[in-house]
Amino acid sequence: MSDEKRTEVSELGEFGLIDHLSKDVRFYNASTIKGIGDDAAVMKVGDELIVTSTDMLVEGIHFDLSYIPLQHLGYKAIAVNVSDIAAMNATPKQVTVSLALSNRFSVEALEVLYEGIRMACEAYKVDFVGGDTTASRSGLMISVTAIGTTTEEKITYRSGAQENDILCVTGDLGGAYVGLQVLEREKQEFLGNPEMQPKLDKYPYVVGRQLKPDAKMNIIYELADLGVVPTSMIDVSDGLASEIFHLCKHSELGVAVYEDKLPIDKETYETAAEFSIDPNTCALNGGEDYELLFTLKQEDFEKIKNHADIHTIGYMHQAQNGRVMVTRSGNTIPLQAQGWKHF
């Protein structure tokens, strides 16, 4: 390697960087079933599969303490990792939490953060088993690793979708992104006039979607009760379109998504209008919804069709048919993806 060459991380982007750096990875253990490239890594232990996911939240990049309360941040740090475990059709069992923090944080502030972590652990019935706590020179960083279990019969990868499978998504989309716009606007107004109280009451749902995301473990339990194993699955953290592209890429298929099927909450719709942004763009590219996106065999449709929280939004077809969206007016246009850019 020449000392003179300097490639900026931004030239590759987050996914490109991960692909680039992990291209020479080799495995030494037959027990390792899946490494980089899904929502979680997979290891075989006896008759069970252990799935492991990790996520790092960095102050100033992933969160702004001027509007997210520490308790919500603690909850969110656990929830986003549990969401990755859910996306493998697995049950979370343990989490470790590593914190790096500057001396601006008091023990009392950390107690509030940990209260959020504890509430999330209770909600998801996951055990907080360890971690690391260290100083940082600036700001707060939280790195969480979640470990879950599942079986070979139940595990769901990004790569398992088949032609003609139905594409489903849970809950509703775009709310977290719109909520972030509200919080950012109120922050700017507050910075301009510190006497001003933030006006968040009008936006309870979308602000809640941003500040207190929930992992959809209930869907995982309900699918099990219904006897349904998705053919592929991913959680919606970077925006629906980006996640659909991951399923297409890993399953080597194309997709048709129906614009009029995108589930968007009324408050999301109205707030997006207030900000003059297209609600469909929020749903497709907003990110941080932490819903589950999955594909089902057509024969499973009957089992989920009356589920209030599962929406069929399209279907998988051959790769040569492309990744398309059928608009409300019946036009077929290319689906556009633009994930979060941290770099």
Next chain:
Amino acid sequence: MSDEKRTEVSELGEFGLIDHLSKDVRFYNASTIKGIGDDAAVMKVGDELIVTSTDMLVEGIHFDLSYIPLQHLGYKAIAVNVSDIAAMNATPKQVTVSLALSNRFSVEALEVLYEGIRMACEAYKVDFVGGDTTASRSGLMISVTAIGTTTEEKITYRSGAQENDILCVTGDLGGAYVGLQVLEREKQEFLGNPEMQPKLDKYPYVVGRQLKPDAKMNIIYELADLGVVPTSMIDVSDGLASEIFHLCKHSELGVAVYEDKLPIDKETYETAAEFSIDPNTCALNGGEDYELLFTLKQEDFEKIKNHADIHTIGYMHQAQNGRVMVTRSGNTIPLQAQGWKHF
């Protein structure tokens, strides 16, 4: 909680903080065998035990890129976590690596860091299965989680030592701390006169101990070959005395350590003298040696007594007999512990 109360993290220290924040933790899964309070968490899966450890390395706190090369840093980040897995008498299987980095790092710099990670994965036969890569506003943070496996017959906790057990430590101690003093001195001289080349050739061993620590997995495999299961074990990351105290506390015992049995390398000894610091203090309180400290039943002594890399340094006795060191002159003095203080 009152808004007015503010307790500084430094008042509790790292261990006090962890105890304080984790005191209300409860478990929801019968599979969770061990949470916070050992080198790794433990989960039962079928007939096996899954052990999980996590460590975060923060620039400016745990490492200084003005003297640790990125490749060594990558290696070290893996090694320190593997060392925790070793301390449970387990075999590492998978690691996840999360990075937060500022835009001062190029893709080429990250390739060098990853090369170190890859070398460590090869050395320990552990699979790099995932992680997270994100931006930071300043500096580099690396959070590694290691997952290993063992069995109920082999797992070794801090709490298992019995009265009259022999206390053993591997390798030699104090070198990493003395190496850090050398590196710090050369850095200061370089800052005073950038024309000056660092003089490290005289200190290859101690500088290597600081920059490229190795986890003692070989000892774990050799103990297995010898049919020896330690009664308790911990890795020496914070200094021997601090680790001995952990074994005493968790096993509810006292200890007698013989000063003349502390294994100290000749170069460590001579370099400590050059810095006018007591080599025994380096061994007892230096930290970052990543050796293994463990207790054995007396009947196992025959099996290890000829092992070149295992040193018997004392024995466990009743708690009421205290935690003492027997000096070279035959005096019995209280053993002093002072771990690393990051806060």
